[in-house]
Amino acid sequence: AKKLFIETLDAVRTNFKLVFQELFEGGDADILLEEEVDPLEANIIVKARPRGKKILSIQQLSGGERALTAISLLFSLYLVKPSPFCILDEVDAPLDDANIGRFLKMIKRFSDNTQFITITHNKLTMEAADILYGVTMKQPGVSQIVSVNLNRRGELEDVLGEGSA
Amino acid sequence: AKKLFIETLDAVRTNFKLVFQELFEGGDADILLEEEVDPLEANIIVKARPRGKKILSIQQLSGGERALTAISLLFSLYLVKPSPFCILDEVDAPLDDANIGRFLKMIKRFSDNTQFITITHNKLTMEAADILYGVTMKQPGVSQIVSVNLNRRGELEDVLGEGSA
Amino acid sequence: MHLSKLQLLGFKSFPEKTELVFNKGISCIVGPNGCGKTNLLDAIRWGIGESRMSVLRGSRLEEIIFAGTRDYKPLGMAEISITFDNHDHAVPSGYDEINVTRRLFRSGESEFLINRTPCRLKDITEMFLDTGLAPGAYSVIEQSMVDVILSDKTEDRRFLFEEAA
Amino acid sequence: MHLSKLQLLGFKSFPEKTELVFNKGISCIVGPNGCGKTNLLDAIRWGIGESRMSVLRGSRLEEIIFAGTRDYKPLGMAEISITFDNHDHAVPSGYDEINVTRRLFRSGESEFLINRTPCRLKDITEMFLDTGLAPGAYSVIEQSMVDVILSDKTEDRRFLFEEAA
Numbered sequence A, B: 001a002k003k004l005f006i007e008t009l010d011a012v013r014t015n016f017k018l019v020f021q022e023l024f025e026g027g028d029a030d031i032l033l034e035e036e037v038d039p040l041e042a043n044i045i046v047k048a049r050p051r052g053k054k055i056l057s058i059q060q061l062s063g064g065e066r067a068l069t070a071i072s073l074l075f076s077l078y079l080v081k082p083s084p085f086c087i088l089d090e091v092d093a094p095l096d097d098a099n100i101g102r103f104l105k106m107i108k109r110f111s112d113n114t115q116f117i118t119i120t121h122n123k124l125t126m127e128a129a130d131i132l133y134g135v136t137m138k139q140p141g142v143s144q145i146v147s148v149n150l151n152r153r154g155e156l157e158d159v160l161g162e163g164s165a
Numbered sequence C, D: 001m002h003l004s005k006l007q008l009l010g011f012k013s014f015p016e017k018t019e020l021v022f023n024k025g026i027s028c029i030v031g032p033n034g035c036g037k038t039n040l041l042d043a044i045r046w047g048i049g050e051s052r053m054s055v056l057r058g059s060r061l062e063e064i065i066f067a068g069t070r071d072y073k074p075l076g077m078a079e080i081s082i083t084f085d086n087h088d089h090a091v092p093s094g095y096d097e098i099n100v101t102r103r104l105f106r107s108g109e110s111e112f113l114i115n116r117t118p119c120r121l122k123d124i125t126e127m128f129l130d131t132g133l134a135p136g137a138y139s140v141i142e143q144s145m146v147d148v149i150l151s152d153k154t155e156d157r158r159f160l161f162e163e164a165a
């Protein structure tokens, strides 16, 4: 079990460096085991350094940098042992447009092997989808699904524009 | 002190109902003190019911509904005792465009008496501002401020489009 | 393996029989705040065996069942059916298609079926054990996970690594 | 009272002398992830007396000071100066303009000034005591506050009500 865990950690670490560097356009990242403790009990330490910046603690990273680092780590785990589908619920919320673009480019590559379901309020994420489902509450408190053709922008506006919470 | 606290609670409650109903276009909300406990120690219970829905626990509300409920409560406190300025750091992230619109309309009204500073990635929030400041890192890790004229879209695009974390 | 169909009846904000068909590739779910998008994610999780109410955003089990609205009566049962395309035999069963159904009644009673054959909850969770779809693993990524995966407390992070091993 | 100017030198990602002028009304700060927007908010909080490193997103006090980058050396001091327009005498001092300066040196030493007169941290926090700008009150609203203000643990919510009283 210890051997399997260490092998998994090494595989995840290798992926983490690559995924991080793609999403951050450079920089470096690492995963380390706490020293002098049994690997099956040790703290797993995450280090992340965006391009050109000095290594600071994870806490000092910005909201968007933290989100992108967490996404990099989750994708690194997934690459070691892919799940059949992956659901992403508004993970783009703290990201700027450029980071959303890199994130979507990576998802499109993975989508040959994995089914992705994204939940979003962001137009870029909608445009990256193969198919769009609108959820509406024409009657308050009652959800209904509307299948939205990506070419029918008017329809999309209706679904999105539908008033408040 | 007990009297002051109860008066404050009543004032906040009155505001909360009004603010909530404006941001949610209806529905109802309340703040209650835990029964049978000294008001200075009691739990403060928040109830929120979007229009047409049944009262459910705060936990069951959606991400955006929770954010808007929290914003309503914070604004209700502010209306009882306004602070000279209010800084809002990406509070629009979980909100859909219609809710952002109502939120901005309310801020504009309050901005006669209070200075607002919004931090955002959202175009609607940018458009609601009187003045826009861009923060850039032309040199990695070194922040600089650029004052952006709302009419100079090209300049805004540069500031926003500037690459990754 | 991939998700091919999700059917809901009486689950949270979906009182009426509702069906979503998924393709391989990227599906995107959109709609205003509070319209039911995350509820669809909860439905998928619940259908494949998640039972922790903290994850399903409720405090009592019966909060899964449609509670009624101003205009609709509450229902007595929640049912989720998920159909998987298993042509690649990621789940080592003989079936090319796997249909999982889970029901909860207000009495607290539950029913579970795999390909229309009654079974126990355990049979459902064990079936998905080696596919990366275990509850709490990395096939569902939401905003709140960012802090979990980067926090100082390492147990949640460790759990994800063990899932990938 | 309103904020009229913020000056930074050596504070977090702002090694160079930087100035922002604020008007009454709505100012909006924009820029890519990690460029320094929330650092500006940290600067304002720190300048008016916030000292909790958990709030300032650091673990050691010296993380406030510019740590250097690949191309810049670390600095030895962080300084924030905030100028308030006090024509309405919200702060009951004789001054129409109040300038607060706070410095931190790598040695751990601090300096505090009000209108260029050395003072203690206590003098700064007490000056703002009745203006609603107390640390942790409702003049700074960020995403993470949503869960805090709606959580079951009522102490944080209670603190806000006491601030408003």
Ligand SMILES: Nc1ncnc2c1ncn2[C@@H]1O[C@H](COP(=O)(O)OP(=O)(O)OP(=O)(O)O)[C@@H](O)[C@H]1O
Binding pocket: A141, B050, B053, B054, B056, B060, B061, B062, B063, B064, B065, B094, C011, C012, C013, C031, C032, C033, C034, C035, C036, C037, C038, C039, C040, C062, C063, C064, C065, C066, C067, C068
């Ligand atoms: N048992 C139930 N019966 C009826 N309605 C319910 C039930 N449980 C939850 N809901 C409703 O579901 C709504 C939340 O839905 P959901 O979390 O899916 O929204 P969402 O589309 O993800 O929104 P957001 O964009 O804000 O995240 C709540 O308003 C709540 O009223």
Ligand SMILES: Nc1ncnc2c1ncn2[C@@H]1O[C@H](COP(=O)(O)OP(=O)(O)OP(=O)(O)O)[C@@H](O)[C@H]1O
Binding pocket: A050, A053, A054, A056, A060, A061, A062, A063, A064, A065, A094, B141, D011, D012, D013, D031, D032, D033, D034, D035, D036, D037, D038, D039, D040, D062, D063, D064, D065, D066, D067, D068
């Ligand atoms: N002491 C320091 N010295 C140098 N750089 C620092 C220091 N403390 C923080 N930083 C840098 O500041 C950056 C974070 O800035 P900030 O949190 O203001 O970003 P932001 O603009 O709010 O981004 P987001 O849109 O993602 O929230 C980090 O990348 C970090 O490298």
Ligand SMILES: [Mg+2]
Binding pocket: B062, B063, B064, C037, C038, C039
């Ligand atoms: Mg949601």
Ligand SMILES: [Mg+2]
Binding pocket: A062, A063, A064, D037, D038, D039
């Ligand atoms: Mg920020």
